[in-house]
Amino acid sequence: LIRCMGDSHRPSRDYEQPEIQPEQEHKGALQISAPGREVSINQLVQPPLWAPKIIYSLAKEIYHYVGEDIVIYETIDSYGAIMWPAALALCSFLENNREIVNLQGAQVLELGAGTGLVSIVASLLGASVTATDLPVVLSNLRANVLRNTRGRCRELPKVDVLSWSFDLKRSHPTGVHQYDYILAADVVYQHDFLEELLATMKHFCGPGTAVIWANKVRLGSDLTFTENFKKAFHTSLLFEDGDMKIFKGTCRRS
Numbered sequence: 021l022i023r024c025m026g027d028s029h030r031p032s033r034d035y036e037q038p039e040i041q042p043e044q045e046h047k048g049a050l051q052i053s054a055p056g057r058e059v060s061i062n063q064l065v066q067p068p069l070w071a072p073k074i075i076y077s078l079a080k081e082i083y084h085y086v087g088e089d090i091v092i093y094e095t096i097d098s099y100g101a102i103m104w105p106a107a108l109a110l111c112s113f114l115e116n117n118r119e120i121v122n123l124q125g126a127q128v129l130e131l132g133a134g135t136g137l138v139s140i141v142a143s144l145l146g147a148s149v150t151a152t153d154l155p156v157v158l159s160n161l162r163a164n165v166l167r168n169t170r171g172r173c174r175e176l177p178k179v180d181v182l183s184w185s186f187d188l189k190r191s192h193p194t195g196v197h198q199y200d201y202i203l204a205a206d207v208v209y210q211h212d213f214l215e216e217l218l219a220t221m222k223h224f225c226g227p228g229t230a231v232i233w234a235n236k237v238r239l240g241s242d243l244t245f246t247e248n249f250k251k252a253f254h255t256s257l258l259f260e261d262g263d264m265k266i267f268k269g270t271c272r273r274s
């Protein structure tokens with residue numbers, strides 16, 4: 021067993037760790053374990069020549085929010101297809117602070133939705149949600165979202181491609197989509213699209229919109245983004261626990 025990626029923002033949950041079956045062993049499957057995480061990864065051991073190429077394997081986790089079991093599949097083919105700690109912090113915050121972020125009947129857009137947990141919890145809390153991410157993440161995101169919301173929510177969430185960009189006016193004209201909340205969890209880390217991310221947040225933040233951004237601070241660039249976020253939005257800190265922070269930003273134009 022290899023230990024990796026622990027974090028302290030995990031709710032209680034059950035694990036259904038798939039056992040390695042004899043036929044999996046020839047593919048070189050390993051179990052990777054971390055506090056609160058069980059992931060099965062193929063390809064870490066060189067497979068025999070006759071073995072089929074396995075792109076990724078799936079790990080299934082069950083979370084408990086809003087009185088529901090939420091079954092999430094993760095994949096290891098993208099950053100976005102695994103659960104990041106700020107998603108858990110944000111779900112817990114949304115569930116326990118409904119008077120501060122009232123999602124009942126709210127129009128919600130999630131940026132960088134990843135596995136979809138935040139969008140699922142927002143839907144269970146009564147919001148009309150659009151979960152967005154890059155194309156590579158979308159099929160896993162869609163499957164997670166639909167599996168956990170069908171028959172449980174007032175409105176089935178939408179799942180769409182949205183690539184952060186300076187130029188969203190053509191694809192998403194201002195005023196056509198009016199959101200009460202933009203949700204974003206752990207979208208700030210080491211990548212080349214931080215300015216595009218801020219531009220995207222600003223694009224969708226109209227009068228009456230609140231950007232709820234949860235982030236585990238890891239790098240100096242995270243602090244730079246935070247400063248730029250504060251310049252772009254009227255900002256308040258909703259939650260802080262060590263390096264886990266949840267900010268609320270509202271439009272400076274309003």
Ligand SMILES: C[S@@+](CC[C@H](N)C(=O)[O-])C[C@H]1O[C@@H](n2cnc3c(N)ncnc32)[C@H](O)[C@@H]1O
Pocket residue numbers: 098099100101102103104105106107108131132133134135153154157182183184204205206207209211213
């Ligand atoms: C660190 S993951 C966080 C995923 C999820 N919010 C969570 O907390 O578990 C960052 C997410 O942002 C998405 N992302 C990264 N760059 C992006 C871009 N340029 N446009 C849109 N989404 C992007 C990734 O695909 C990924 O789902």
